[in-house]
Amino acid sequence: MVRRTTMVAAAGALALGGLAIGSAVQAVSPGFTDDRSANLSSAINSEKPRNVILLIGDGTDDSIITAARNYELGAKGRFALDELPFTGAMTTFGLKTGPNPDDYPINYVSDSAPTASGWSTGKKTVDSRISQGPSASDTTPGTDYDTVLEKYKLQGKRTGNVSTAEITDATPAAAGAHINLRACQGPADMANCTAAKKSNNGKGSIAEQLVDNKIDVLLGGGKQRYTQATDAGPTVLDYAKSDKLKYNVVENKDALDSVKTLDNGPILGLFTSGNMTPRYQPLVATAAGAGGPDTTCQTANRGTQPSLADMTDKAIKLLDNDKGFFLQVESAMIDKQEHASDICGAIGDVVELDSALKVAQAYQAKHPDTLIIVTGDHAHSTQIVGNGAGTTEGATGATGGKATTTLKTFDGDPMTVAYSTAPPNAPGASTSQSHTGSQIRVAASGPQAANVTGTIDQTDLFATMLGRTPSKVATPATPPTPAAPSARPALAVVADKKISAKALKTKGLRVSTSASAATSVKITLLKGSKVLATRNLGSAGGTAYLRARGSVKGAVKVVVTATGPGGSTSKTRSSAVTR
Structure with missing residues (x-):
């Protein structure tokens, strides 16, 4: 049963009037023109959510979001995550181990374990600690704290946990495991977590705990942790597939696509031995400066691995039920590629995060009692700096940084x-x-989404996801002025003007779009009257790569149509396919 709630379009859609995308940008504001008070007021819903979808960009702060936006969409573009109606700032500090349980020191720069534990449990803890309280030392266990996922599981809701990292890594682990050190991912990794070993009557490694918690959908990397032998003898994978747990294991996109129901048991997707492959090939910063004004990111070969959007879509379809569900989705390689000074890898997973958000929004549009939250776990090291050209300093090179990379943006x-x-x-x-x-961004839509506004701490998300006691929302004394008739969508389109036949089959023709006043954007690639490929995007558009099967040569045509309440707008671009 779906509750009756009000959904409105996200406020602040990109105004495209007079904007030349992909070329010299005209001197106009990218902002909005109409007052947004009525839209924001009508987006407030104080009811408790039935479903919760939490999307995490590991290491995602405003700096990497801005870099990804500039590269993928241009400075005046907007991701779907930029257009959520409620946005705030979130603090991420943790604690340090110490002898005094009443006064643990503050840790201002935390890792992913205590930060993920913060929103999962509503309590602060120390570095490397997974949903377990602080203590006197790293190897001394703390008190286990119940997580949002576990609480929803007890309520009879379905639960899901998706990541592009190893599914036993810190962020996904915090949703459904409790251990003193994040490194204790599999039974063979337990040297510093001996009290947690099952042979010592503990809960076992993170890999064991995640399946013991009977999480309905577990998808990500990390097969190497599940092929380790348990204290009892069989591997964790064999244990998961046993009659006790009855997990169905899938290891590639086609196998995941074939799963249609949870009636035969929960799903464990292990698509790589370690972390999953980022969207883009690496471009690593150097002291001399990598890349250049014509450098662009190149698509990586991810083989049979599903994308984050694929996994999110499948998880939502499997979890959808009358009682509701909780789903955590992590775009993990933002953080890992920032650690590696790899700007392309990090940018690619911001795009993956935004694509997963669009999948969640498509579900929310039909199920408005769904709360969507998008945030990170902590800030990171990527900075956008001056490149010398046109700076007031008159410099001839990058204006800061031990290592730099330069890219050609949209x-x-x-x-x-x-x-x-x-x-x-x-x-x-x-x-x-x-x-x-640094504090980081948090944004949301749906029931109780307004609780993310202002400056909050990540532990505040715990109560919001579980559903706070609803407050009474005041009704305006004067009804708002009726809205003017809906305008036709505004649309901007840029497509590669030339591509080789091989690249068209493997990488795809790059088409970047930006739309306002639309509910959907469709891209069609044509050779004459023959349809070579199609892609459907969300209301704001975005960047898509259209691949054509078979041999194609000569002129092709890209048709982009934005459809909204006020009608539809189409634009056509031509490209040449060479040998």
Whole structure:
């Protein structure tokens, strides 16, 4: 049964009047023109959510969001995550171990374990600790704290946990496991978590705990943790598939696509041995400066792995039921590629996060009692810096950073990013950039989404996701003025003007769109009257890569149609396919 609630379109859609996307940008504001008070007021819903979808960009702060936006959409573009109606700032500090349980020291720069534990349990803890309280030392266990996922499981709701990292990594682990150190991912990794070993009457490794918690949908990497032998003898994978737990294991996109129901048991998707492959090939910053004004990110070969949007879509379809569900989705490689000073890898997973959000929004549109929250776990080291050209300093090179990379953005202009929390990688060596302690963005839509506004702490998300006691929302004394007739969608389109036949089959023709006043955007690739490929995007458009099967040569046509309450707008672009 679906509750009756009010859904409105996200406020602040991009105004495209007079905007030249992909070329020299005209001197106009990218902002909105009408007062948004009525839209924001009508988006407030104080009821408790029936479903909760929490989307996490690991290491995602405003700096990497801005870099990804500039590259993918241009400075005046907007991701779906930029257009959620309620946005706030979120603090991420943690604690340090110590002898005094009444006064643990503050840790201003935390790792993913205590930050993910913060929203999962509503309580602060120490670095490397998974949903377990602080203690005197790293190897001394703390008190286990119940998580949102576990509480919803007890209520009879279905639960899901999706990540592009190993599913036993810190962020997904915090949703459904309790252990003193995040490194204790599999039975063979328990040297510093001996009290948690099952042979010592503990709960076992993270891999064991996640399946013991009978999470309905577990999808990600990390098969290597599940092929380890348990204290009892069989591997964790065999244990998961046993009659006790009855997990169905899938290991590629086709196998995941074939799953239609949870009636035969929960789903465990293990698509790689370790972390899943980022969207883009690496581009690593160097002391001399990598990349250049014409450098672009190249699509990586992810083989049979599903995308984050694929996994999110399948998880939602399997979890959907009358009682409701909780789903955590992590775009993990943002953080991991920032550690590696790899700007393309990090940008690609911001795009993956936004694509997963669009999947969640499509479900929310039909199920308005669904709360969607998008945030990160902590800030990171990527900074956008001056590249010398046109700066007031008159410099000839990058204006800061121990290691830098320059990319050509969607606007056609160079953007330089810098990393300064660690030295650049030396030949044959590897260094890791560090987290930072800045507050980060949090945004939401749906029931109780207004609770993310202002400056909150990530522990505040715990009560919001479980559903706070509803407050009474005042009704305006004067009804708002009736809205003017809906305008036709505004649409901007840029497509690659030339592509090789091989690239068209493997990488795809890049088409970037931006729309306002639309509910959907459709891209069609044509050769004459023959349809080669189609893609459906969300209301704001975005960037898509259209691949054509078979041999194609000569002129092709891209038709983009934005449809909304006021009608539809179409634009056509031509491209040449070469040998």
